[in-house]
Amino acid sequence: MASTPNPPKSILKKQPPTPDAPSALELTGLTRAQAAQLLTLSKTELKPPIPIETFELLSAAFPSSQPPSQSDISLLLSHLPNFSPSEYLDLIDERNCLNTCGYALCSKPRRNFTGKVKIRRSGVAKTEDLNKWCSDECALKGMYIHVQLEHPSYEWAGEKGEMKVKIRLREDKEPGVKEVKKAVEGLSLDGADDERDKKGDEAHEKKKQAGKLAVERNGMGVDKVEVTIGEKEITQPPTAPTFTSAQGGESDAHLMVEGYKIGSKGKKPNNTGGEGEDDDDDDFIPSIRIESLNYGRP
Amino acid sequence: MSDDFGSGNIHDKEVSRLWRAWRTIHEMVADRGYELAEEEIKMPLDEFKRKFTNGDGSPNRSIMSFSARPSASMIKKFTPPPTASNPDPAPECGTIWVEFCPEKTSIGISVMKKFVEHCANNSYKAGILVTAVALSAQARKVMTVTSQYTLIECFLEEDLLVNITHHELVPTHILLSREEKMALLKRYRLKETQLPRILQKDPIARYLGLKRGQVVKIVRISETAGRYASYRLCV
Ligand SMILES: [Zn+2]
Numbered sequence: 001m002a003s004t005p006n007p008p009k010s011i012l013k014k015q016p017p018t019p020d021a022p023s024a025l026e027l028t029g030l031t032r033a034q035a036a037q038l039l040t041l042s043k044t045e046l047k048p049p050i051p052i053e054t055f056e057l058l059s060a061a062f063p064s065s066q067p068p069s070q071s072d073i074s075l076l077l078s079h080l081p082n083f084s085p086s087e088y089l090d091l092i093d094e095r096n097c098l099n100t101c102g103y104a105l106c107s108k109p110r111r112n113f114t115g116k117v118k119i120r121r122s123g124v125a126k127t128e129d130l131n132k133w134c135s136d137e138c139a140l141k142g143m144y145i146h147v148q149l150e151h152p153s154y155e156w157a158g159e160k161g162e163m164k165v166k167i168r169l170r171e172d173k174e175p176g177v178k179e180v181k182k183a184v185e186g187l188s189l190d191g192a193d194d195e196r197d198k199k200g201d202e203a204h205e206k207k208k209q210a211g212k213l214a215v216e217r218n219g220m221g222v223d224k225v226e227v228t229i230g231e232k233e234i235t236q237p238p239t240a241p242t243f244t245s246a247q248g249g250e251s252d253a254h255l256m257v258e259g260y261k262i263g264s265k266g267k268k269p270n271n272t273g274g275e276g277e278d279d280d281d282d283d284f285i286p287s288i289r290i291e292s293l294n295y296g297r298p
Numbered sequence: 299m300s301d302d303f304g305s306g307n308i309h310d311k312e313v314s315r316l317w318r319a320w321r322t323i324h325e326m327v328a329d330r331g332y333e334l335a336e337e338e339i340k341m342p343l344d345e346f347k348r349k350f351t352n353g354d355g356s357p358n359r360s361i362m363s364f365s366a367r368p369s370a371s372m373i374k375k376f377t378p379p380p381t382a383s384n385p386d387p388a389p390e391c392g393t394i395w396v397e398f399c400p401e402k403t404s405i406g407i408s409v410m411k412k413f414v415e416h417c418a419n420n421s422y423k424a425g426i427l428v429t430a431v432a433l434s435a436q437a438r439k440v441m442t443v444t445s446q447y448t449l450i451e452c453f454l455e456e457d458l459l460v461n462i463t464h465h466e467l468v469p470t471h472i473l474l475s476r477e478e479k480m481a482l483l484k485r486y487r488l489k490e491t492q493l494p495r496i497l498q499k500d501p502i503a504r505y506l507g508l509k510r511g512q513v514v515k516i517v518r519i520s521e522t523a524g525r526y527a528s529y530r531l532c533v
Contacts, residue, residue: 052443055436056407086435093434097406 050087054079058104059094068105073169076104081157081165085149092132092142101134103142105169108134137172144170309355316357316398317346319458323396323428326505329463331372332394338364359398359430365422367393375475392423398455399429410437417448424449424507428458451507462501469518471502474529479513482529496530508532 058079063072083091092102101110111134113127133139148167157164241259255261324339352358368376368391376391395417401409410433417425425448433441433452441450462468474482483490496503498510508514512532520526
């Protein structure tokens with residue numbers, strides 16, 4: 001360093017020369033990567049808390065009309081991207097405190113079920129959760145926003161180059177998960193039907209390529225092997241197999257497995273002289289043993 | 299403390315719970331050094347019922363609020379020592395306002411703001427809101443933001459059913475004045491961070507309304523040492 005005339009001698013390894021003046025980065029004690037991370041975080045995650053006034057604005061007597069006016073919708077959409085998921089839940093809470101539906105674009109009073117749980121068509125639900133909304137429709141719409149805040153997709157917003165969470169409102173008659181699933185199951189992918197659209201064409205193309213791949217794997221496009229299946233003619237009733245003398249005869253019958261003799265010619269059954277064999281009787285592993293034996297095929 | 303289950307009124311249980319909370323909050327305010335009449339603190343259940351219930355026996359929380367002025371000794375304790383620049387310092391305590399919130403479902407920003415405004419308009423130095431249900435997260439935020447001007451505290455009725463300081467295992471906690479704290483640090487040659495600590499959210503700290511930096515003296519009865527004092531800094 002040029003600024004200090006006699007720097008104390010370091011016992012550490014030689015450091016690469018440092019620039020004369022410490023940059024702002026070094027002063028904050030952050031590495032470049034950390035700083036970059038912080039920068040992206042500041043654009044996305046680290047948002048200042050939502051002021052209480054905003055909560056009041058979006059909870060008390062909001063929206064001003066039912067159905068909500070266009071200005072109310074755009075007001076909500078301008079505020080929502082700044083909300084963290086938990087702050088959004090707070091907003092629902094705050095609206096519930098005023099006895100209105102948790103969905104920010106609904107001015108109806110919330111439900112007022114009693115008891116701990118309620119049996120609904122979809123199963124058992126806590127009344128506490130049900131009472132946050134005026135209807136199931138609003139619950140869907142409200143949580144639709146929550147999901148988008150929890151798993152944000154960012155878009156570049158405007159002149160300042162800030163990243164903004166993209167929020168979409170749920171349409172009135174939008175299909176739910178179940179309907180979408182059903183629709184997907186109904187789709188046919190075999191490409192056989194004539195009114196094939198673009199998607200069908202794609203599937204067809206994929207199938208063709210898969211076929212090519214299979215040929216390539218099986219070996220250079222070999223022609224198919226002709227296989228003819230014929231019937232075996234039976235002239236006499238079946239008899240139990242007998243051993244020929246080459247296979248050892250009757251005396252070795254107990255050593256035979258399905259017509260083959262274990263440990264025939266040149267190999268002693270106890271395997272002491274097997275060349276290159278490392279298995280001894282202690283670690284007898286059947287599969288290895290069988291593999292290493294001569295099956296005595298004729 | 300007898301819960302009259304036999305009398306058949308559905309509000310009896312609630313009223314008796316409320317009466318216990320009332321009693322604890324009065325004891326608490328008195329323990330902090332405010333002036334309260336003995337008969338107000340030790341109001342019997344019958345009288346409480348007569349005073350604070352409607353015709354049908356349901357409690358009327360909105361008329362249960364009260365205020366209390368600090369006693370002479372409390373003012374003395376909370377007055378900072380005079381300095382050259384400020385020869386006649388004002389005490390850091392004032393009248394306290396206690397309110398029972400009639401809201402029974404949920405408490406949001408609006409309720410909290412109204413309470414804070416009421417305290418500010420009547421220039422109360424401290425305010426305690428006793429609620430039957432928990433505050434919403436944002437209402438809690440309103441409470442902490444405004445607490446710089448008026449000290450706002452919230453207690454659940456549920457938490458006031460018994461006075462925890464009356465339990466035999468809870469030692470006596472005594473708040474030290476600023477001078478006493480300086481004397482303590484000087485005597486033991488300590489920095490204040492070297493003292494043991496007590497959290498501000500500790501039930502006893504909440505009971506006494508401790509602020510960050512204040513020191514409590516904790517007096518325990520010891521079988522071998524008779525009385526044994528220790529000190530804790532509120533953080
Ligand atoms: Zn609704």
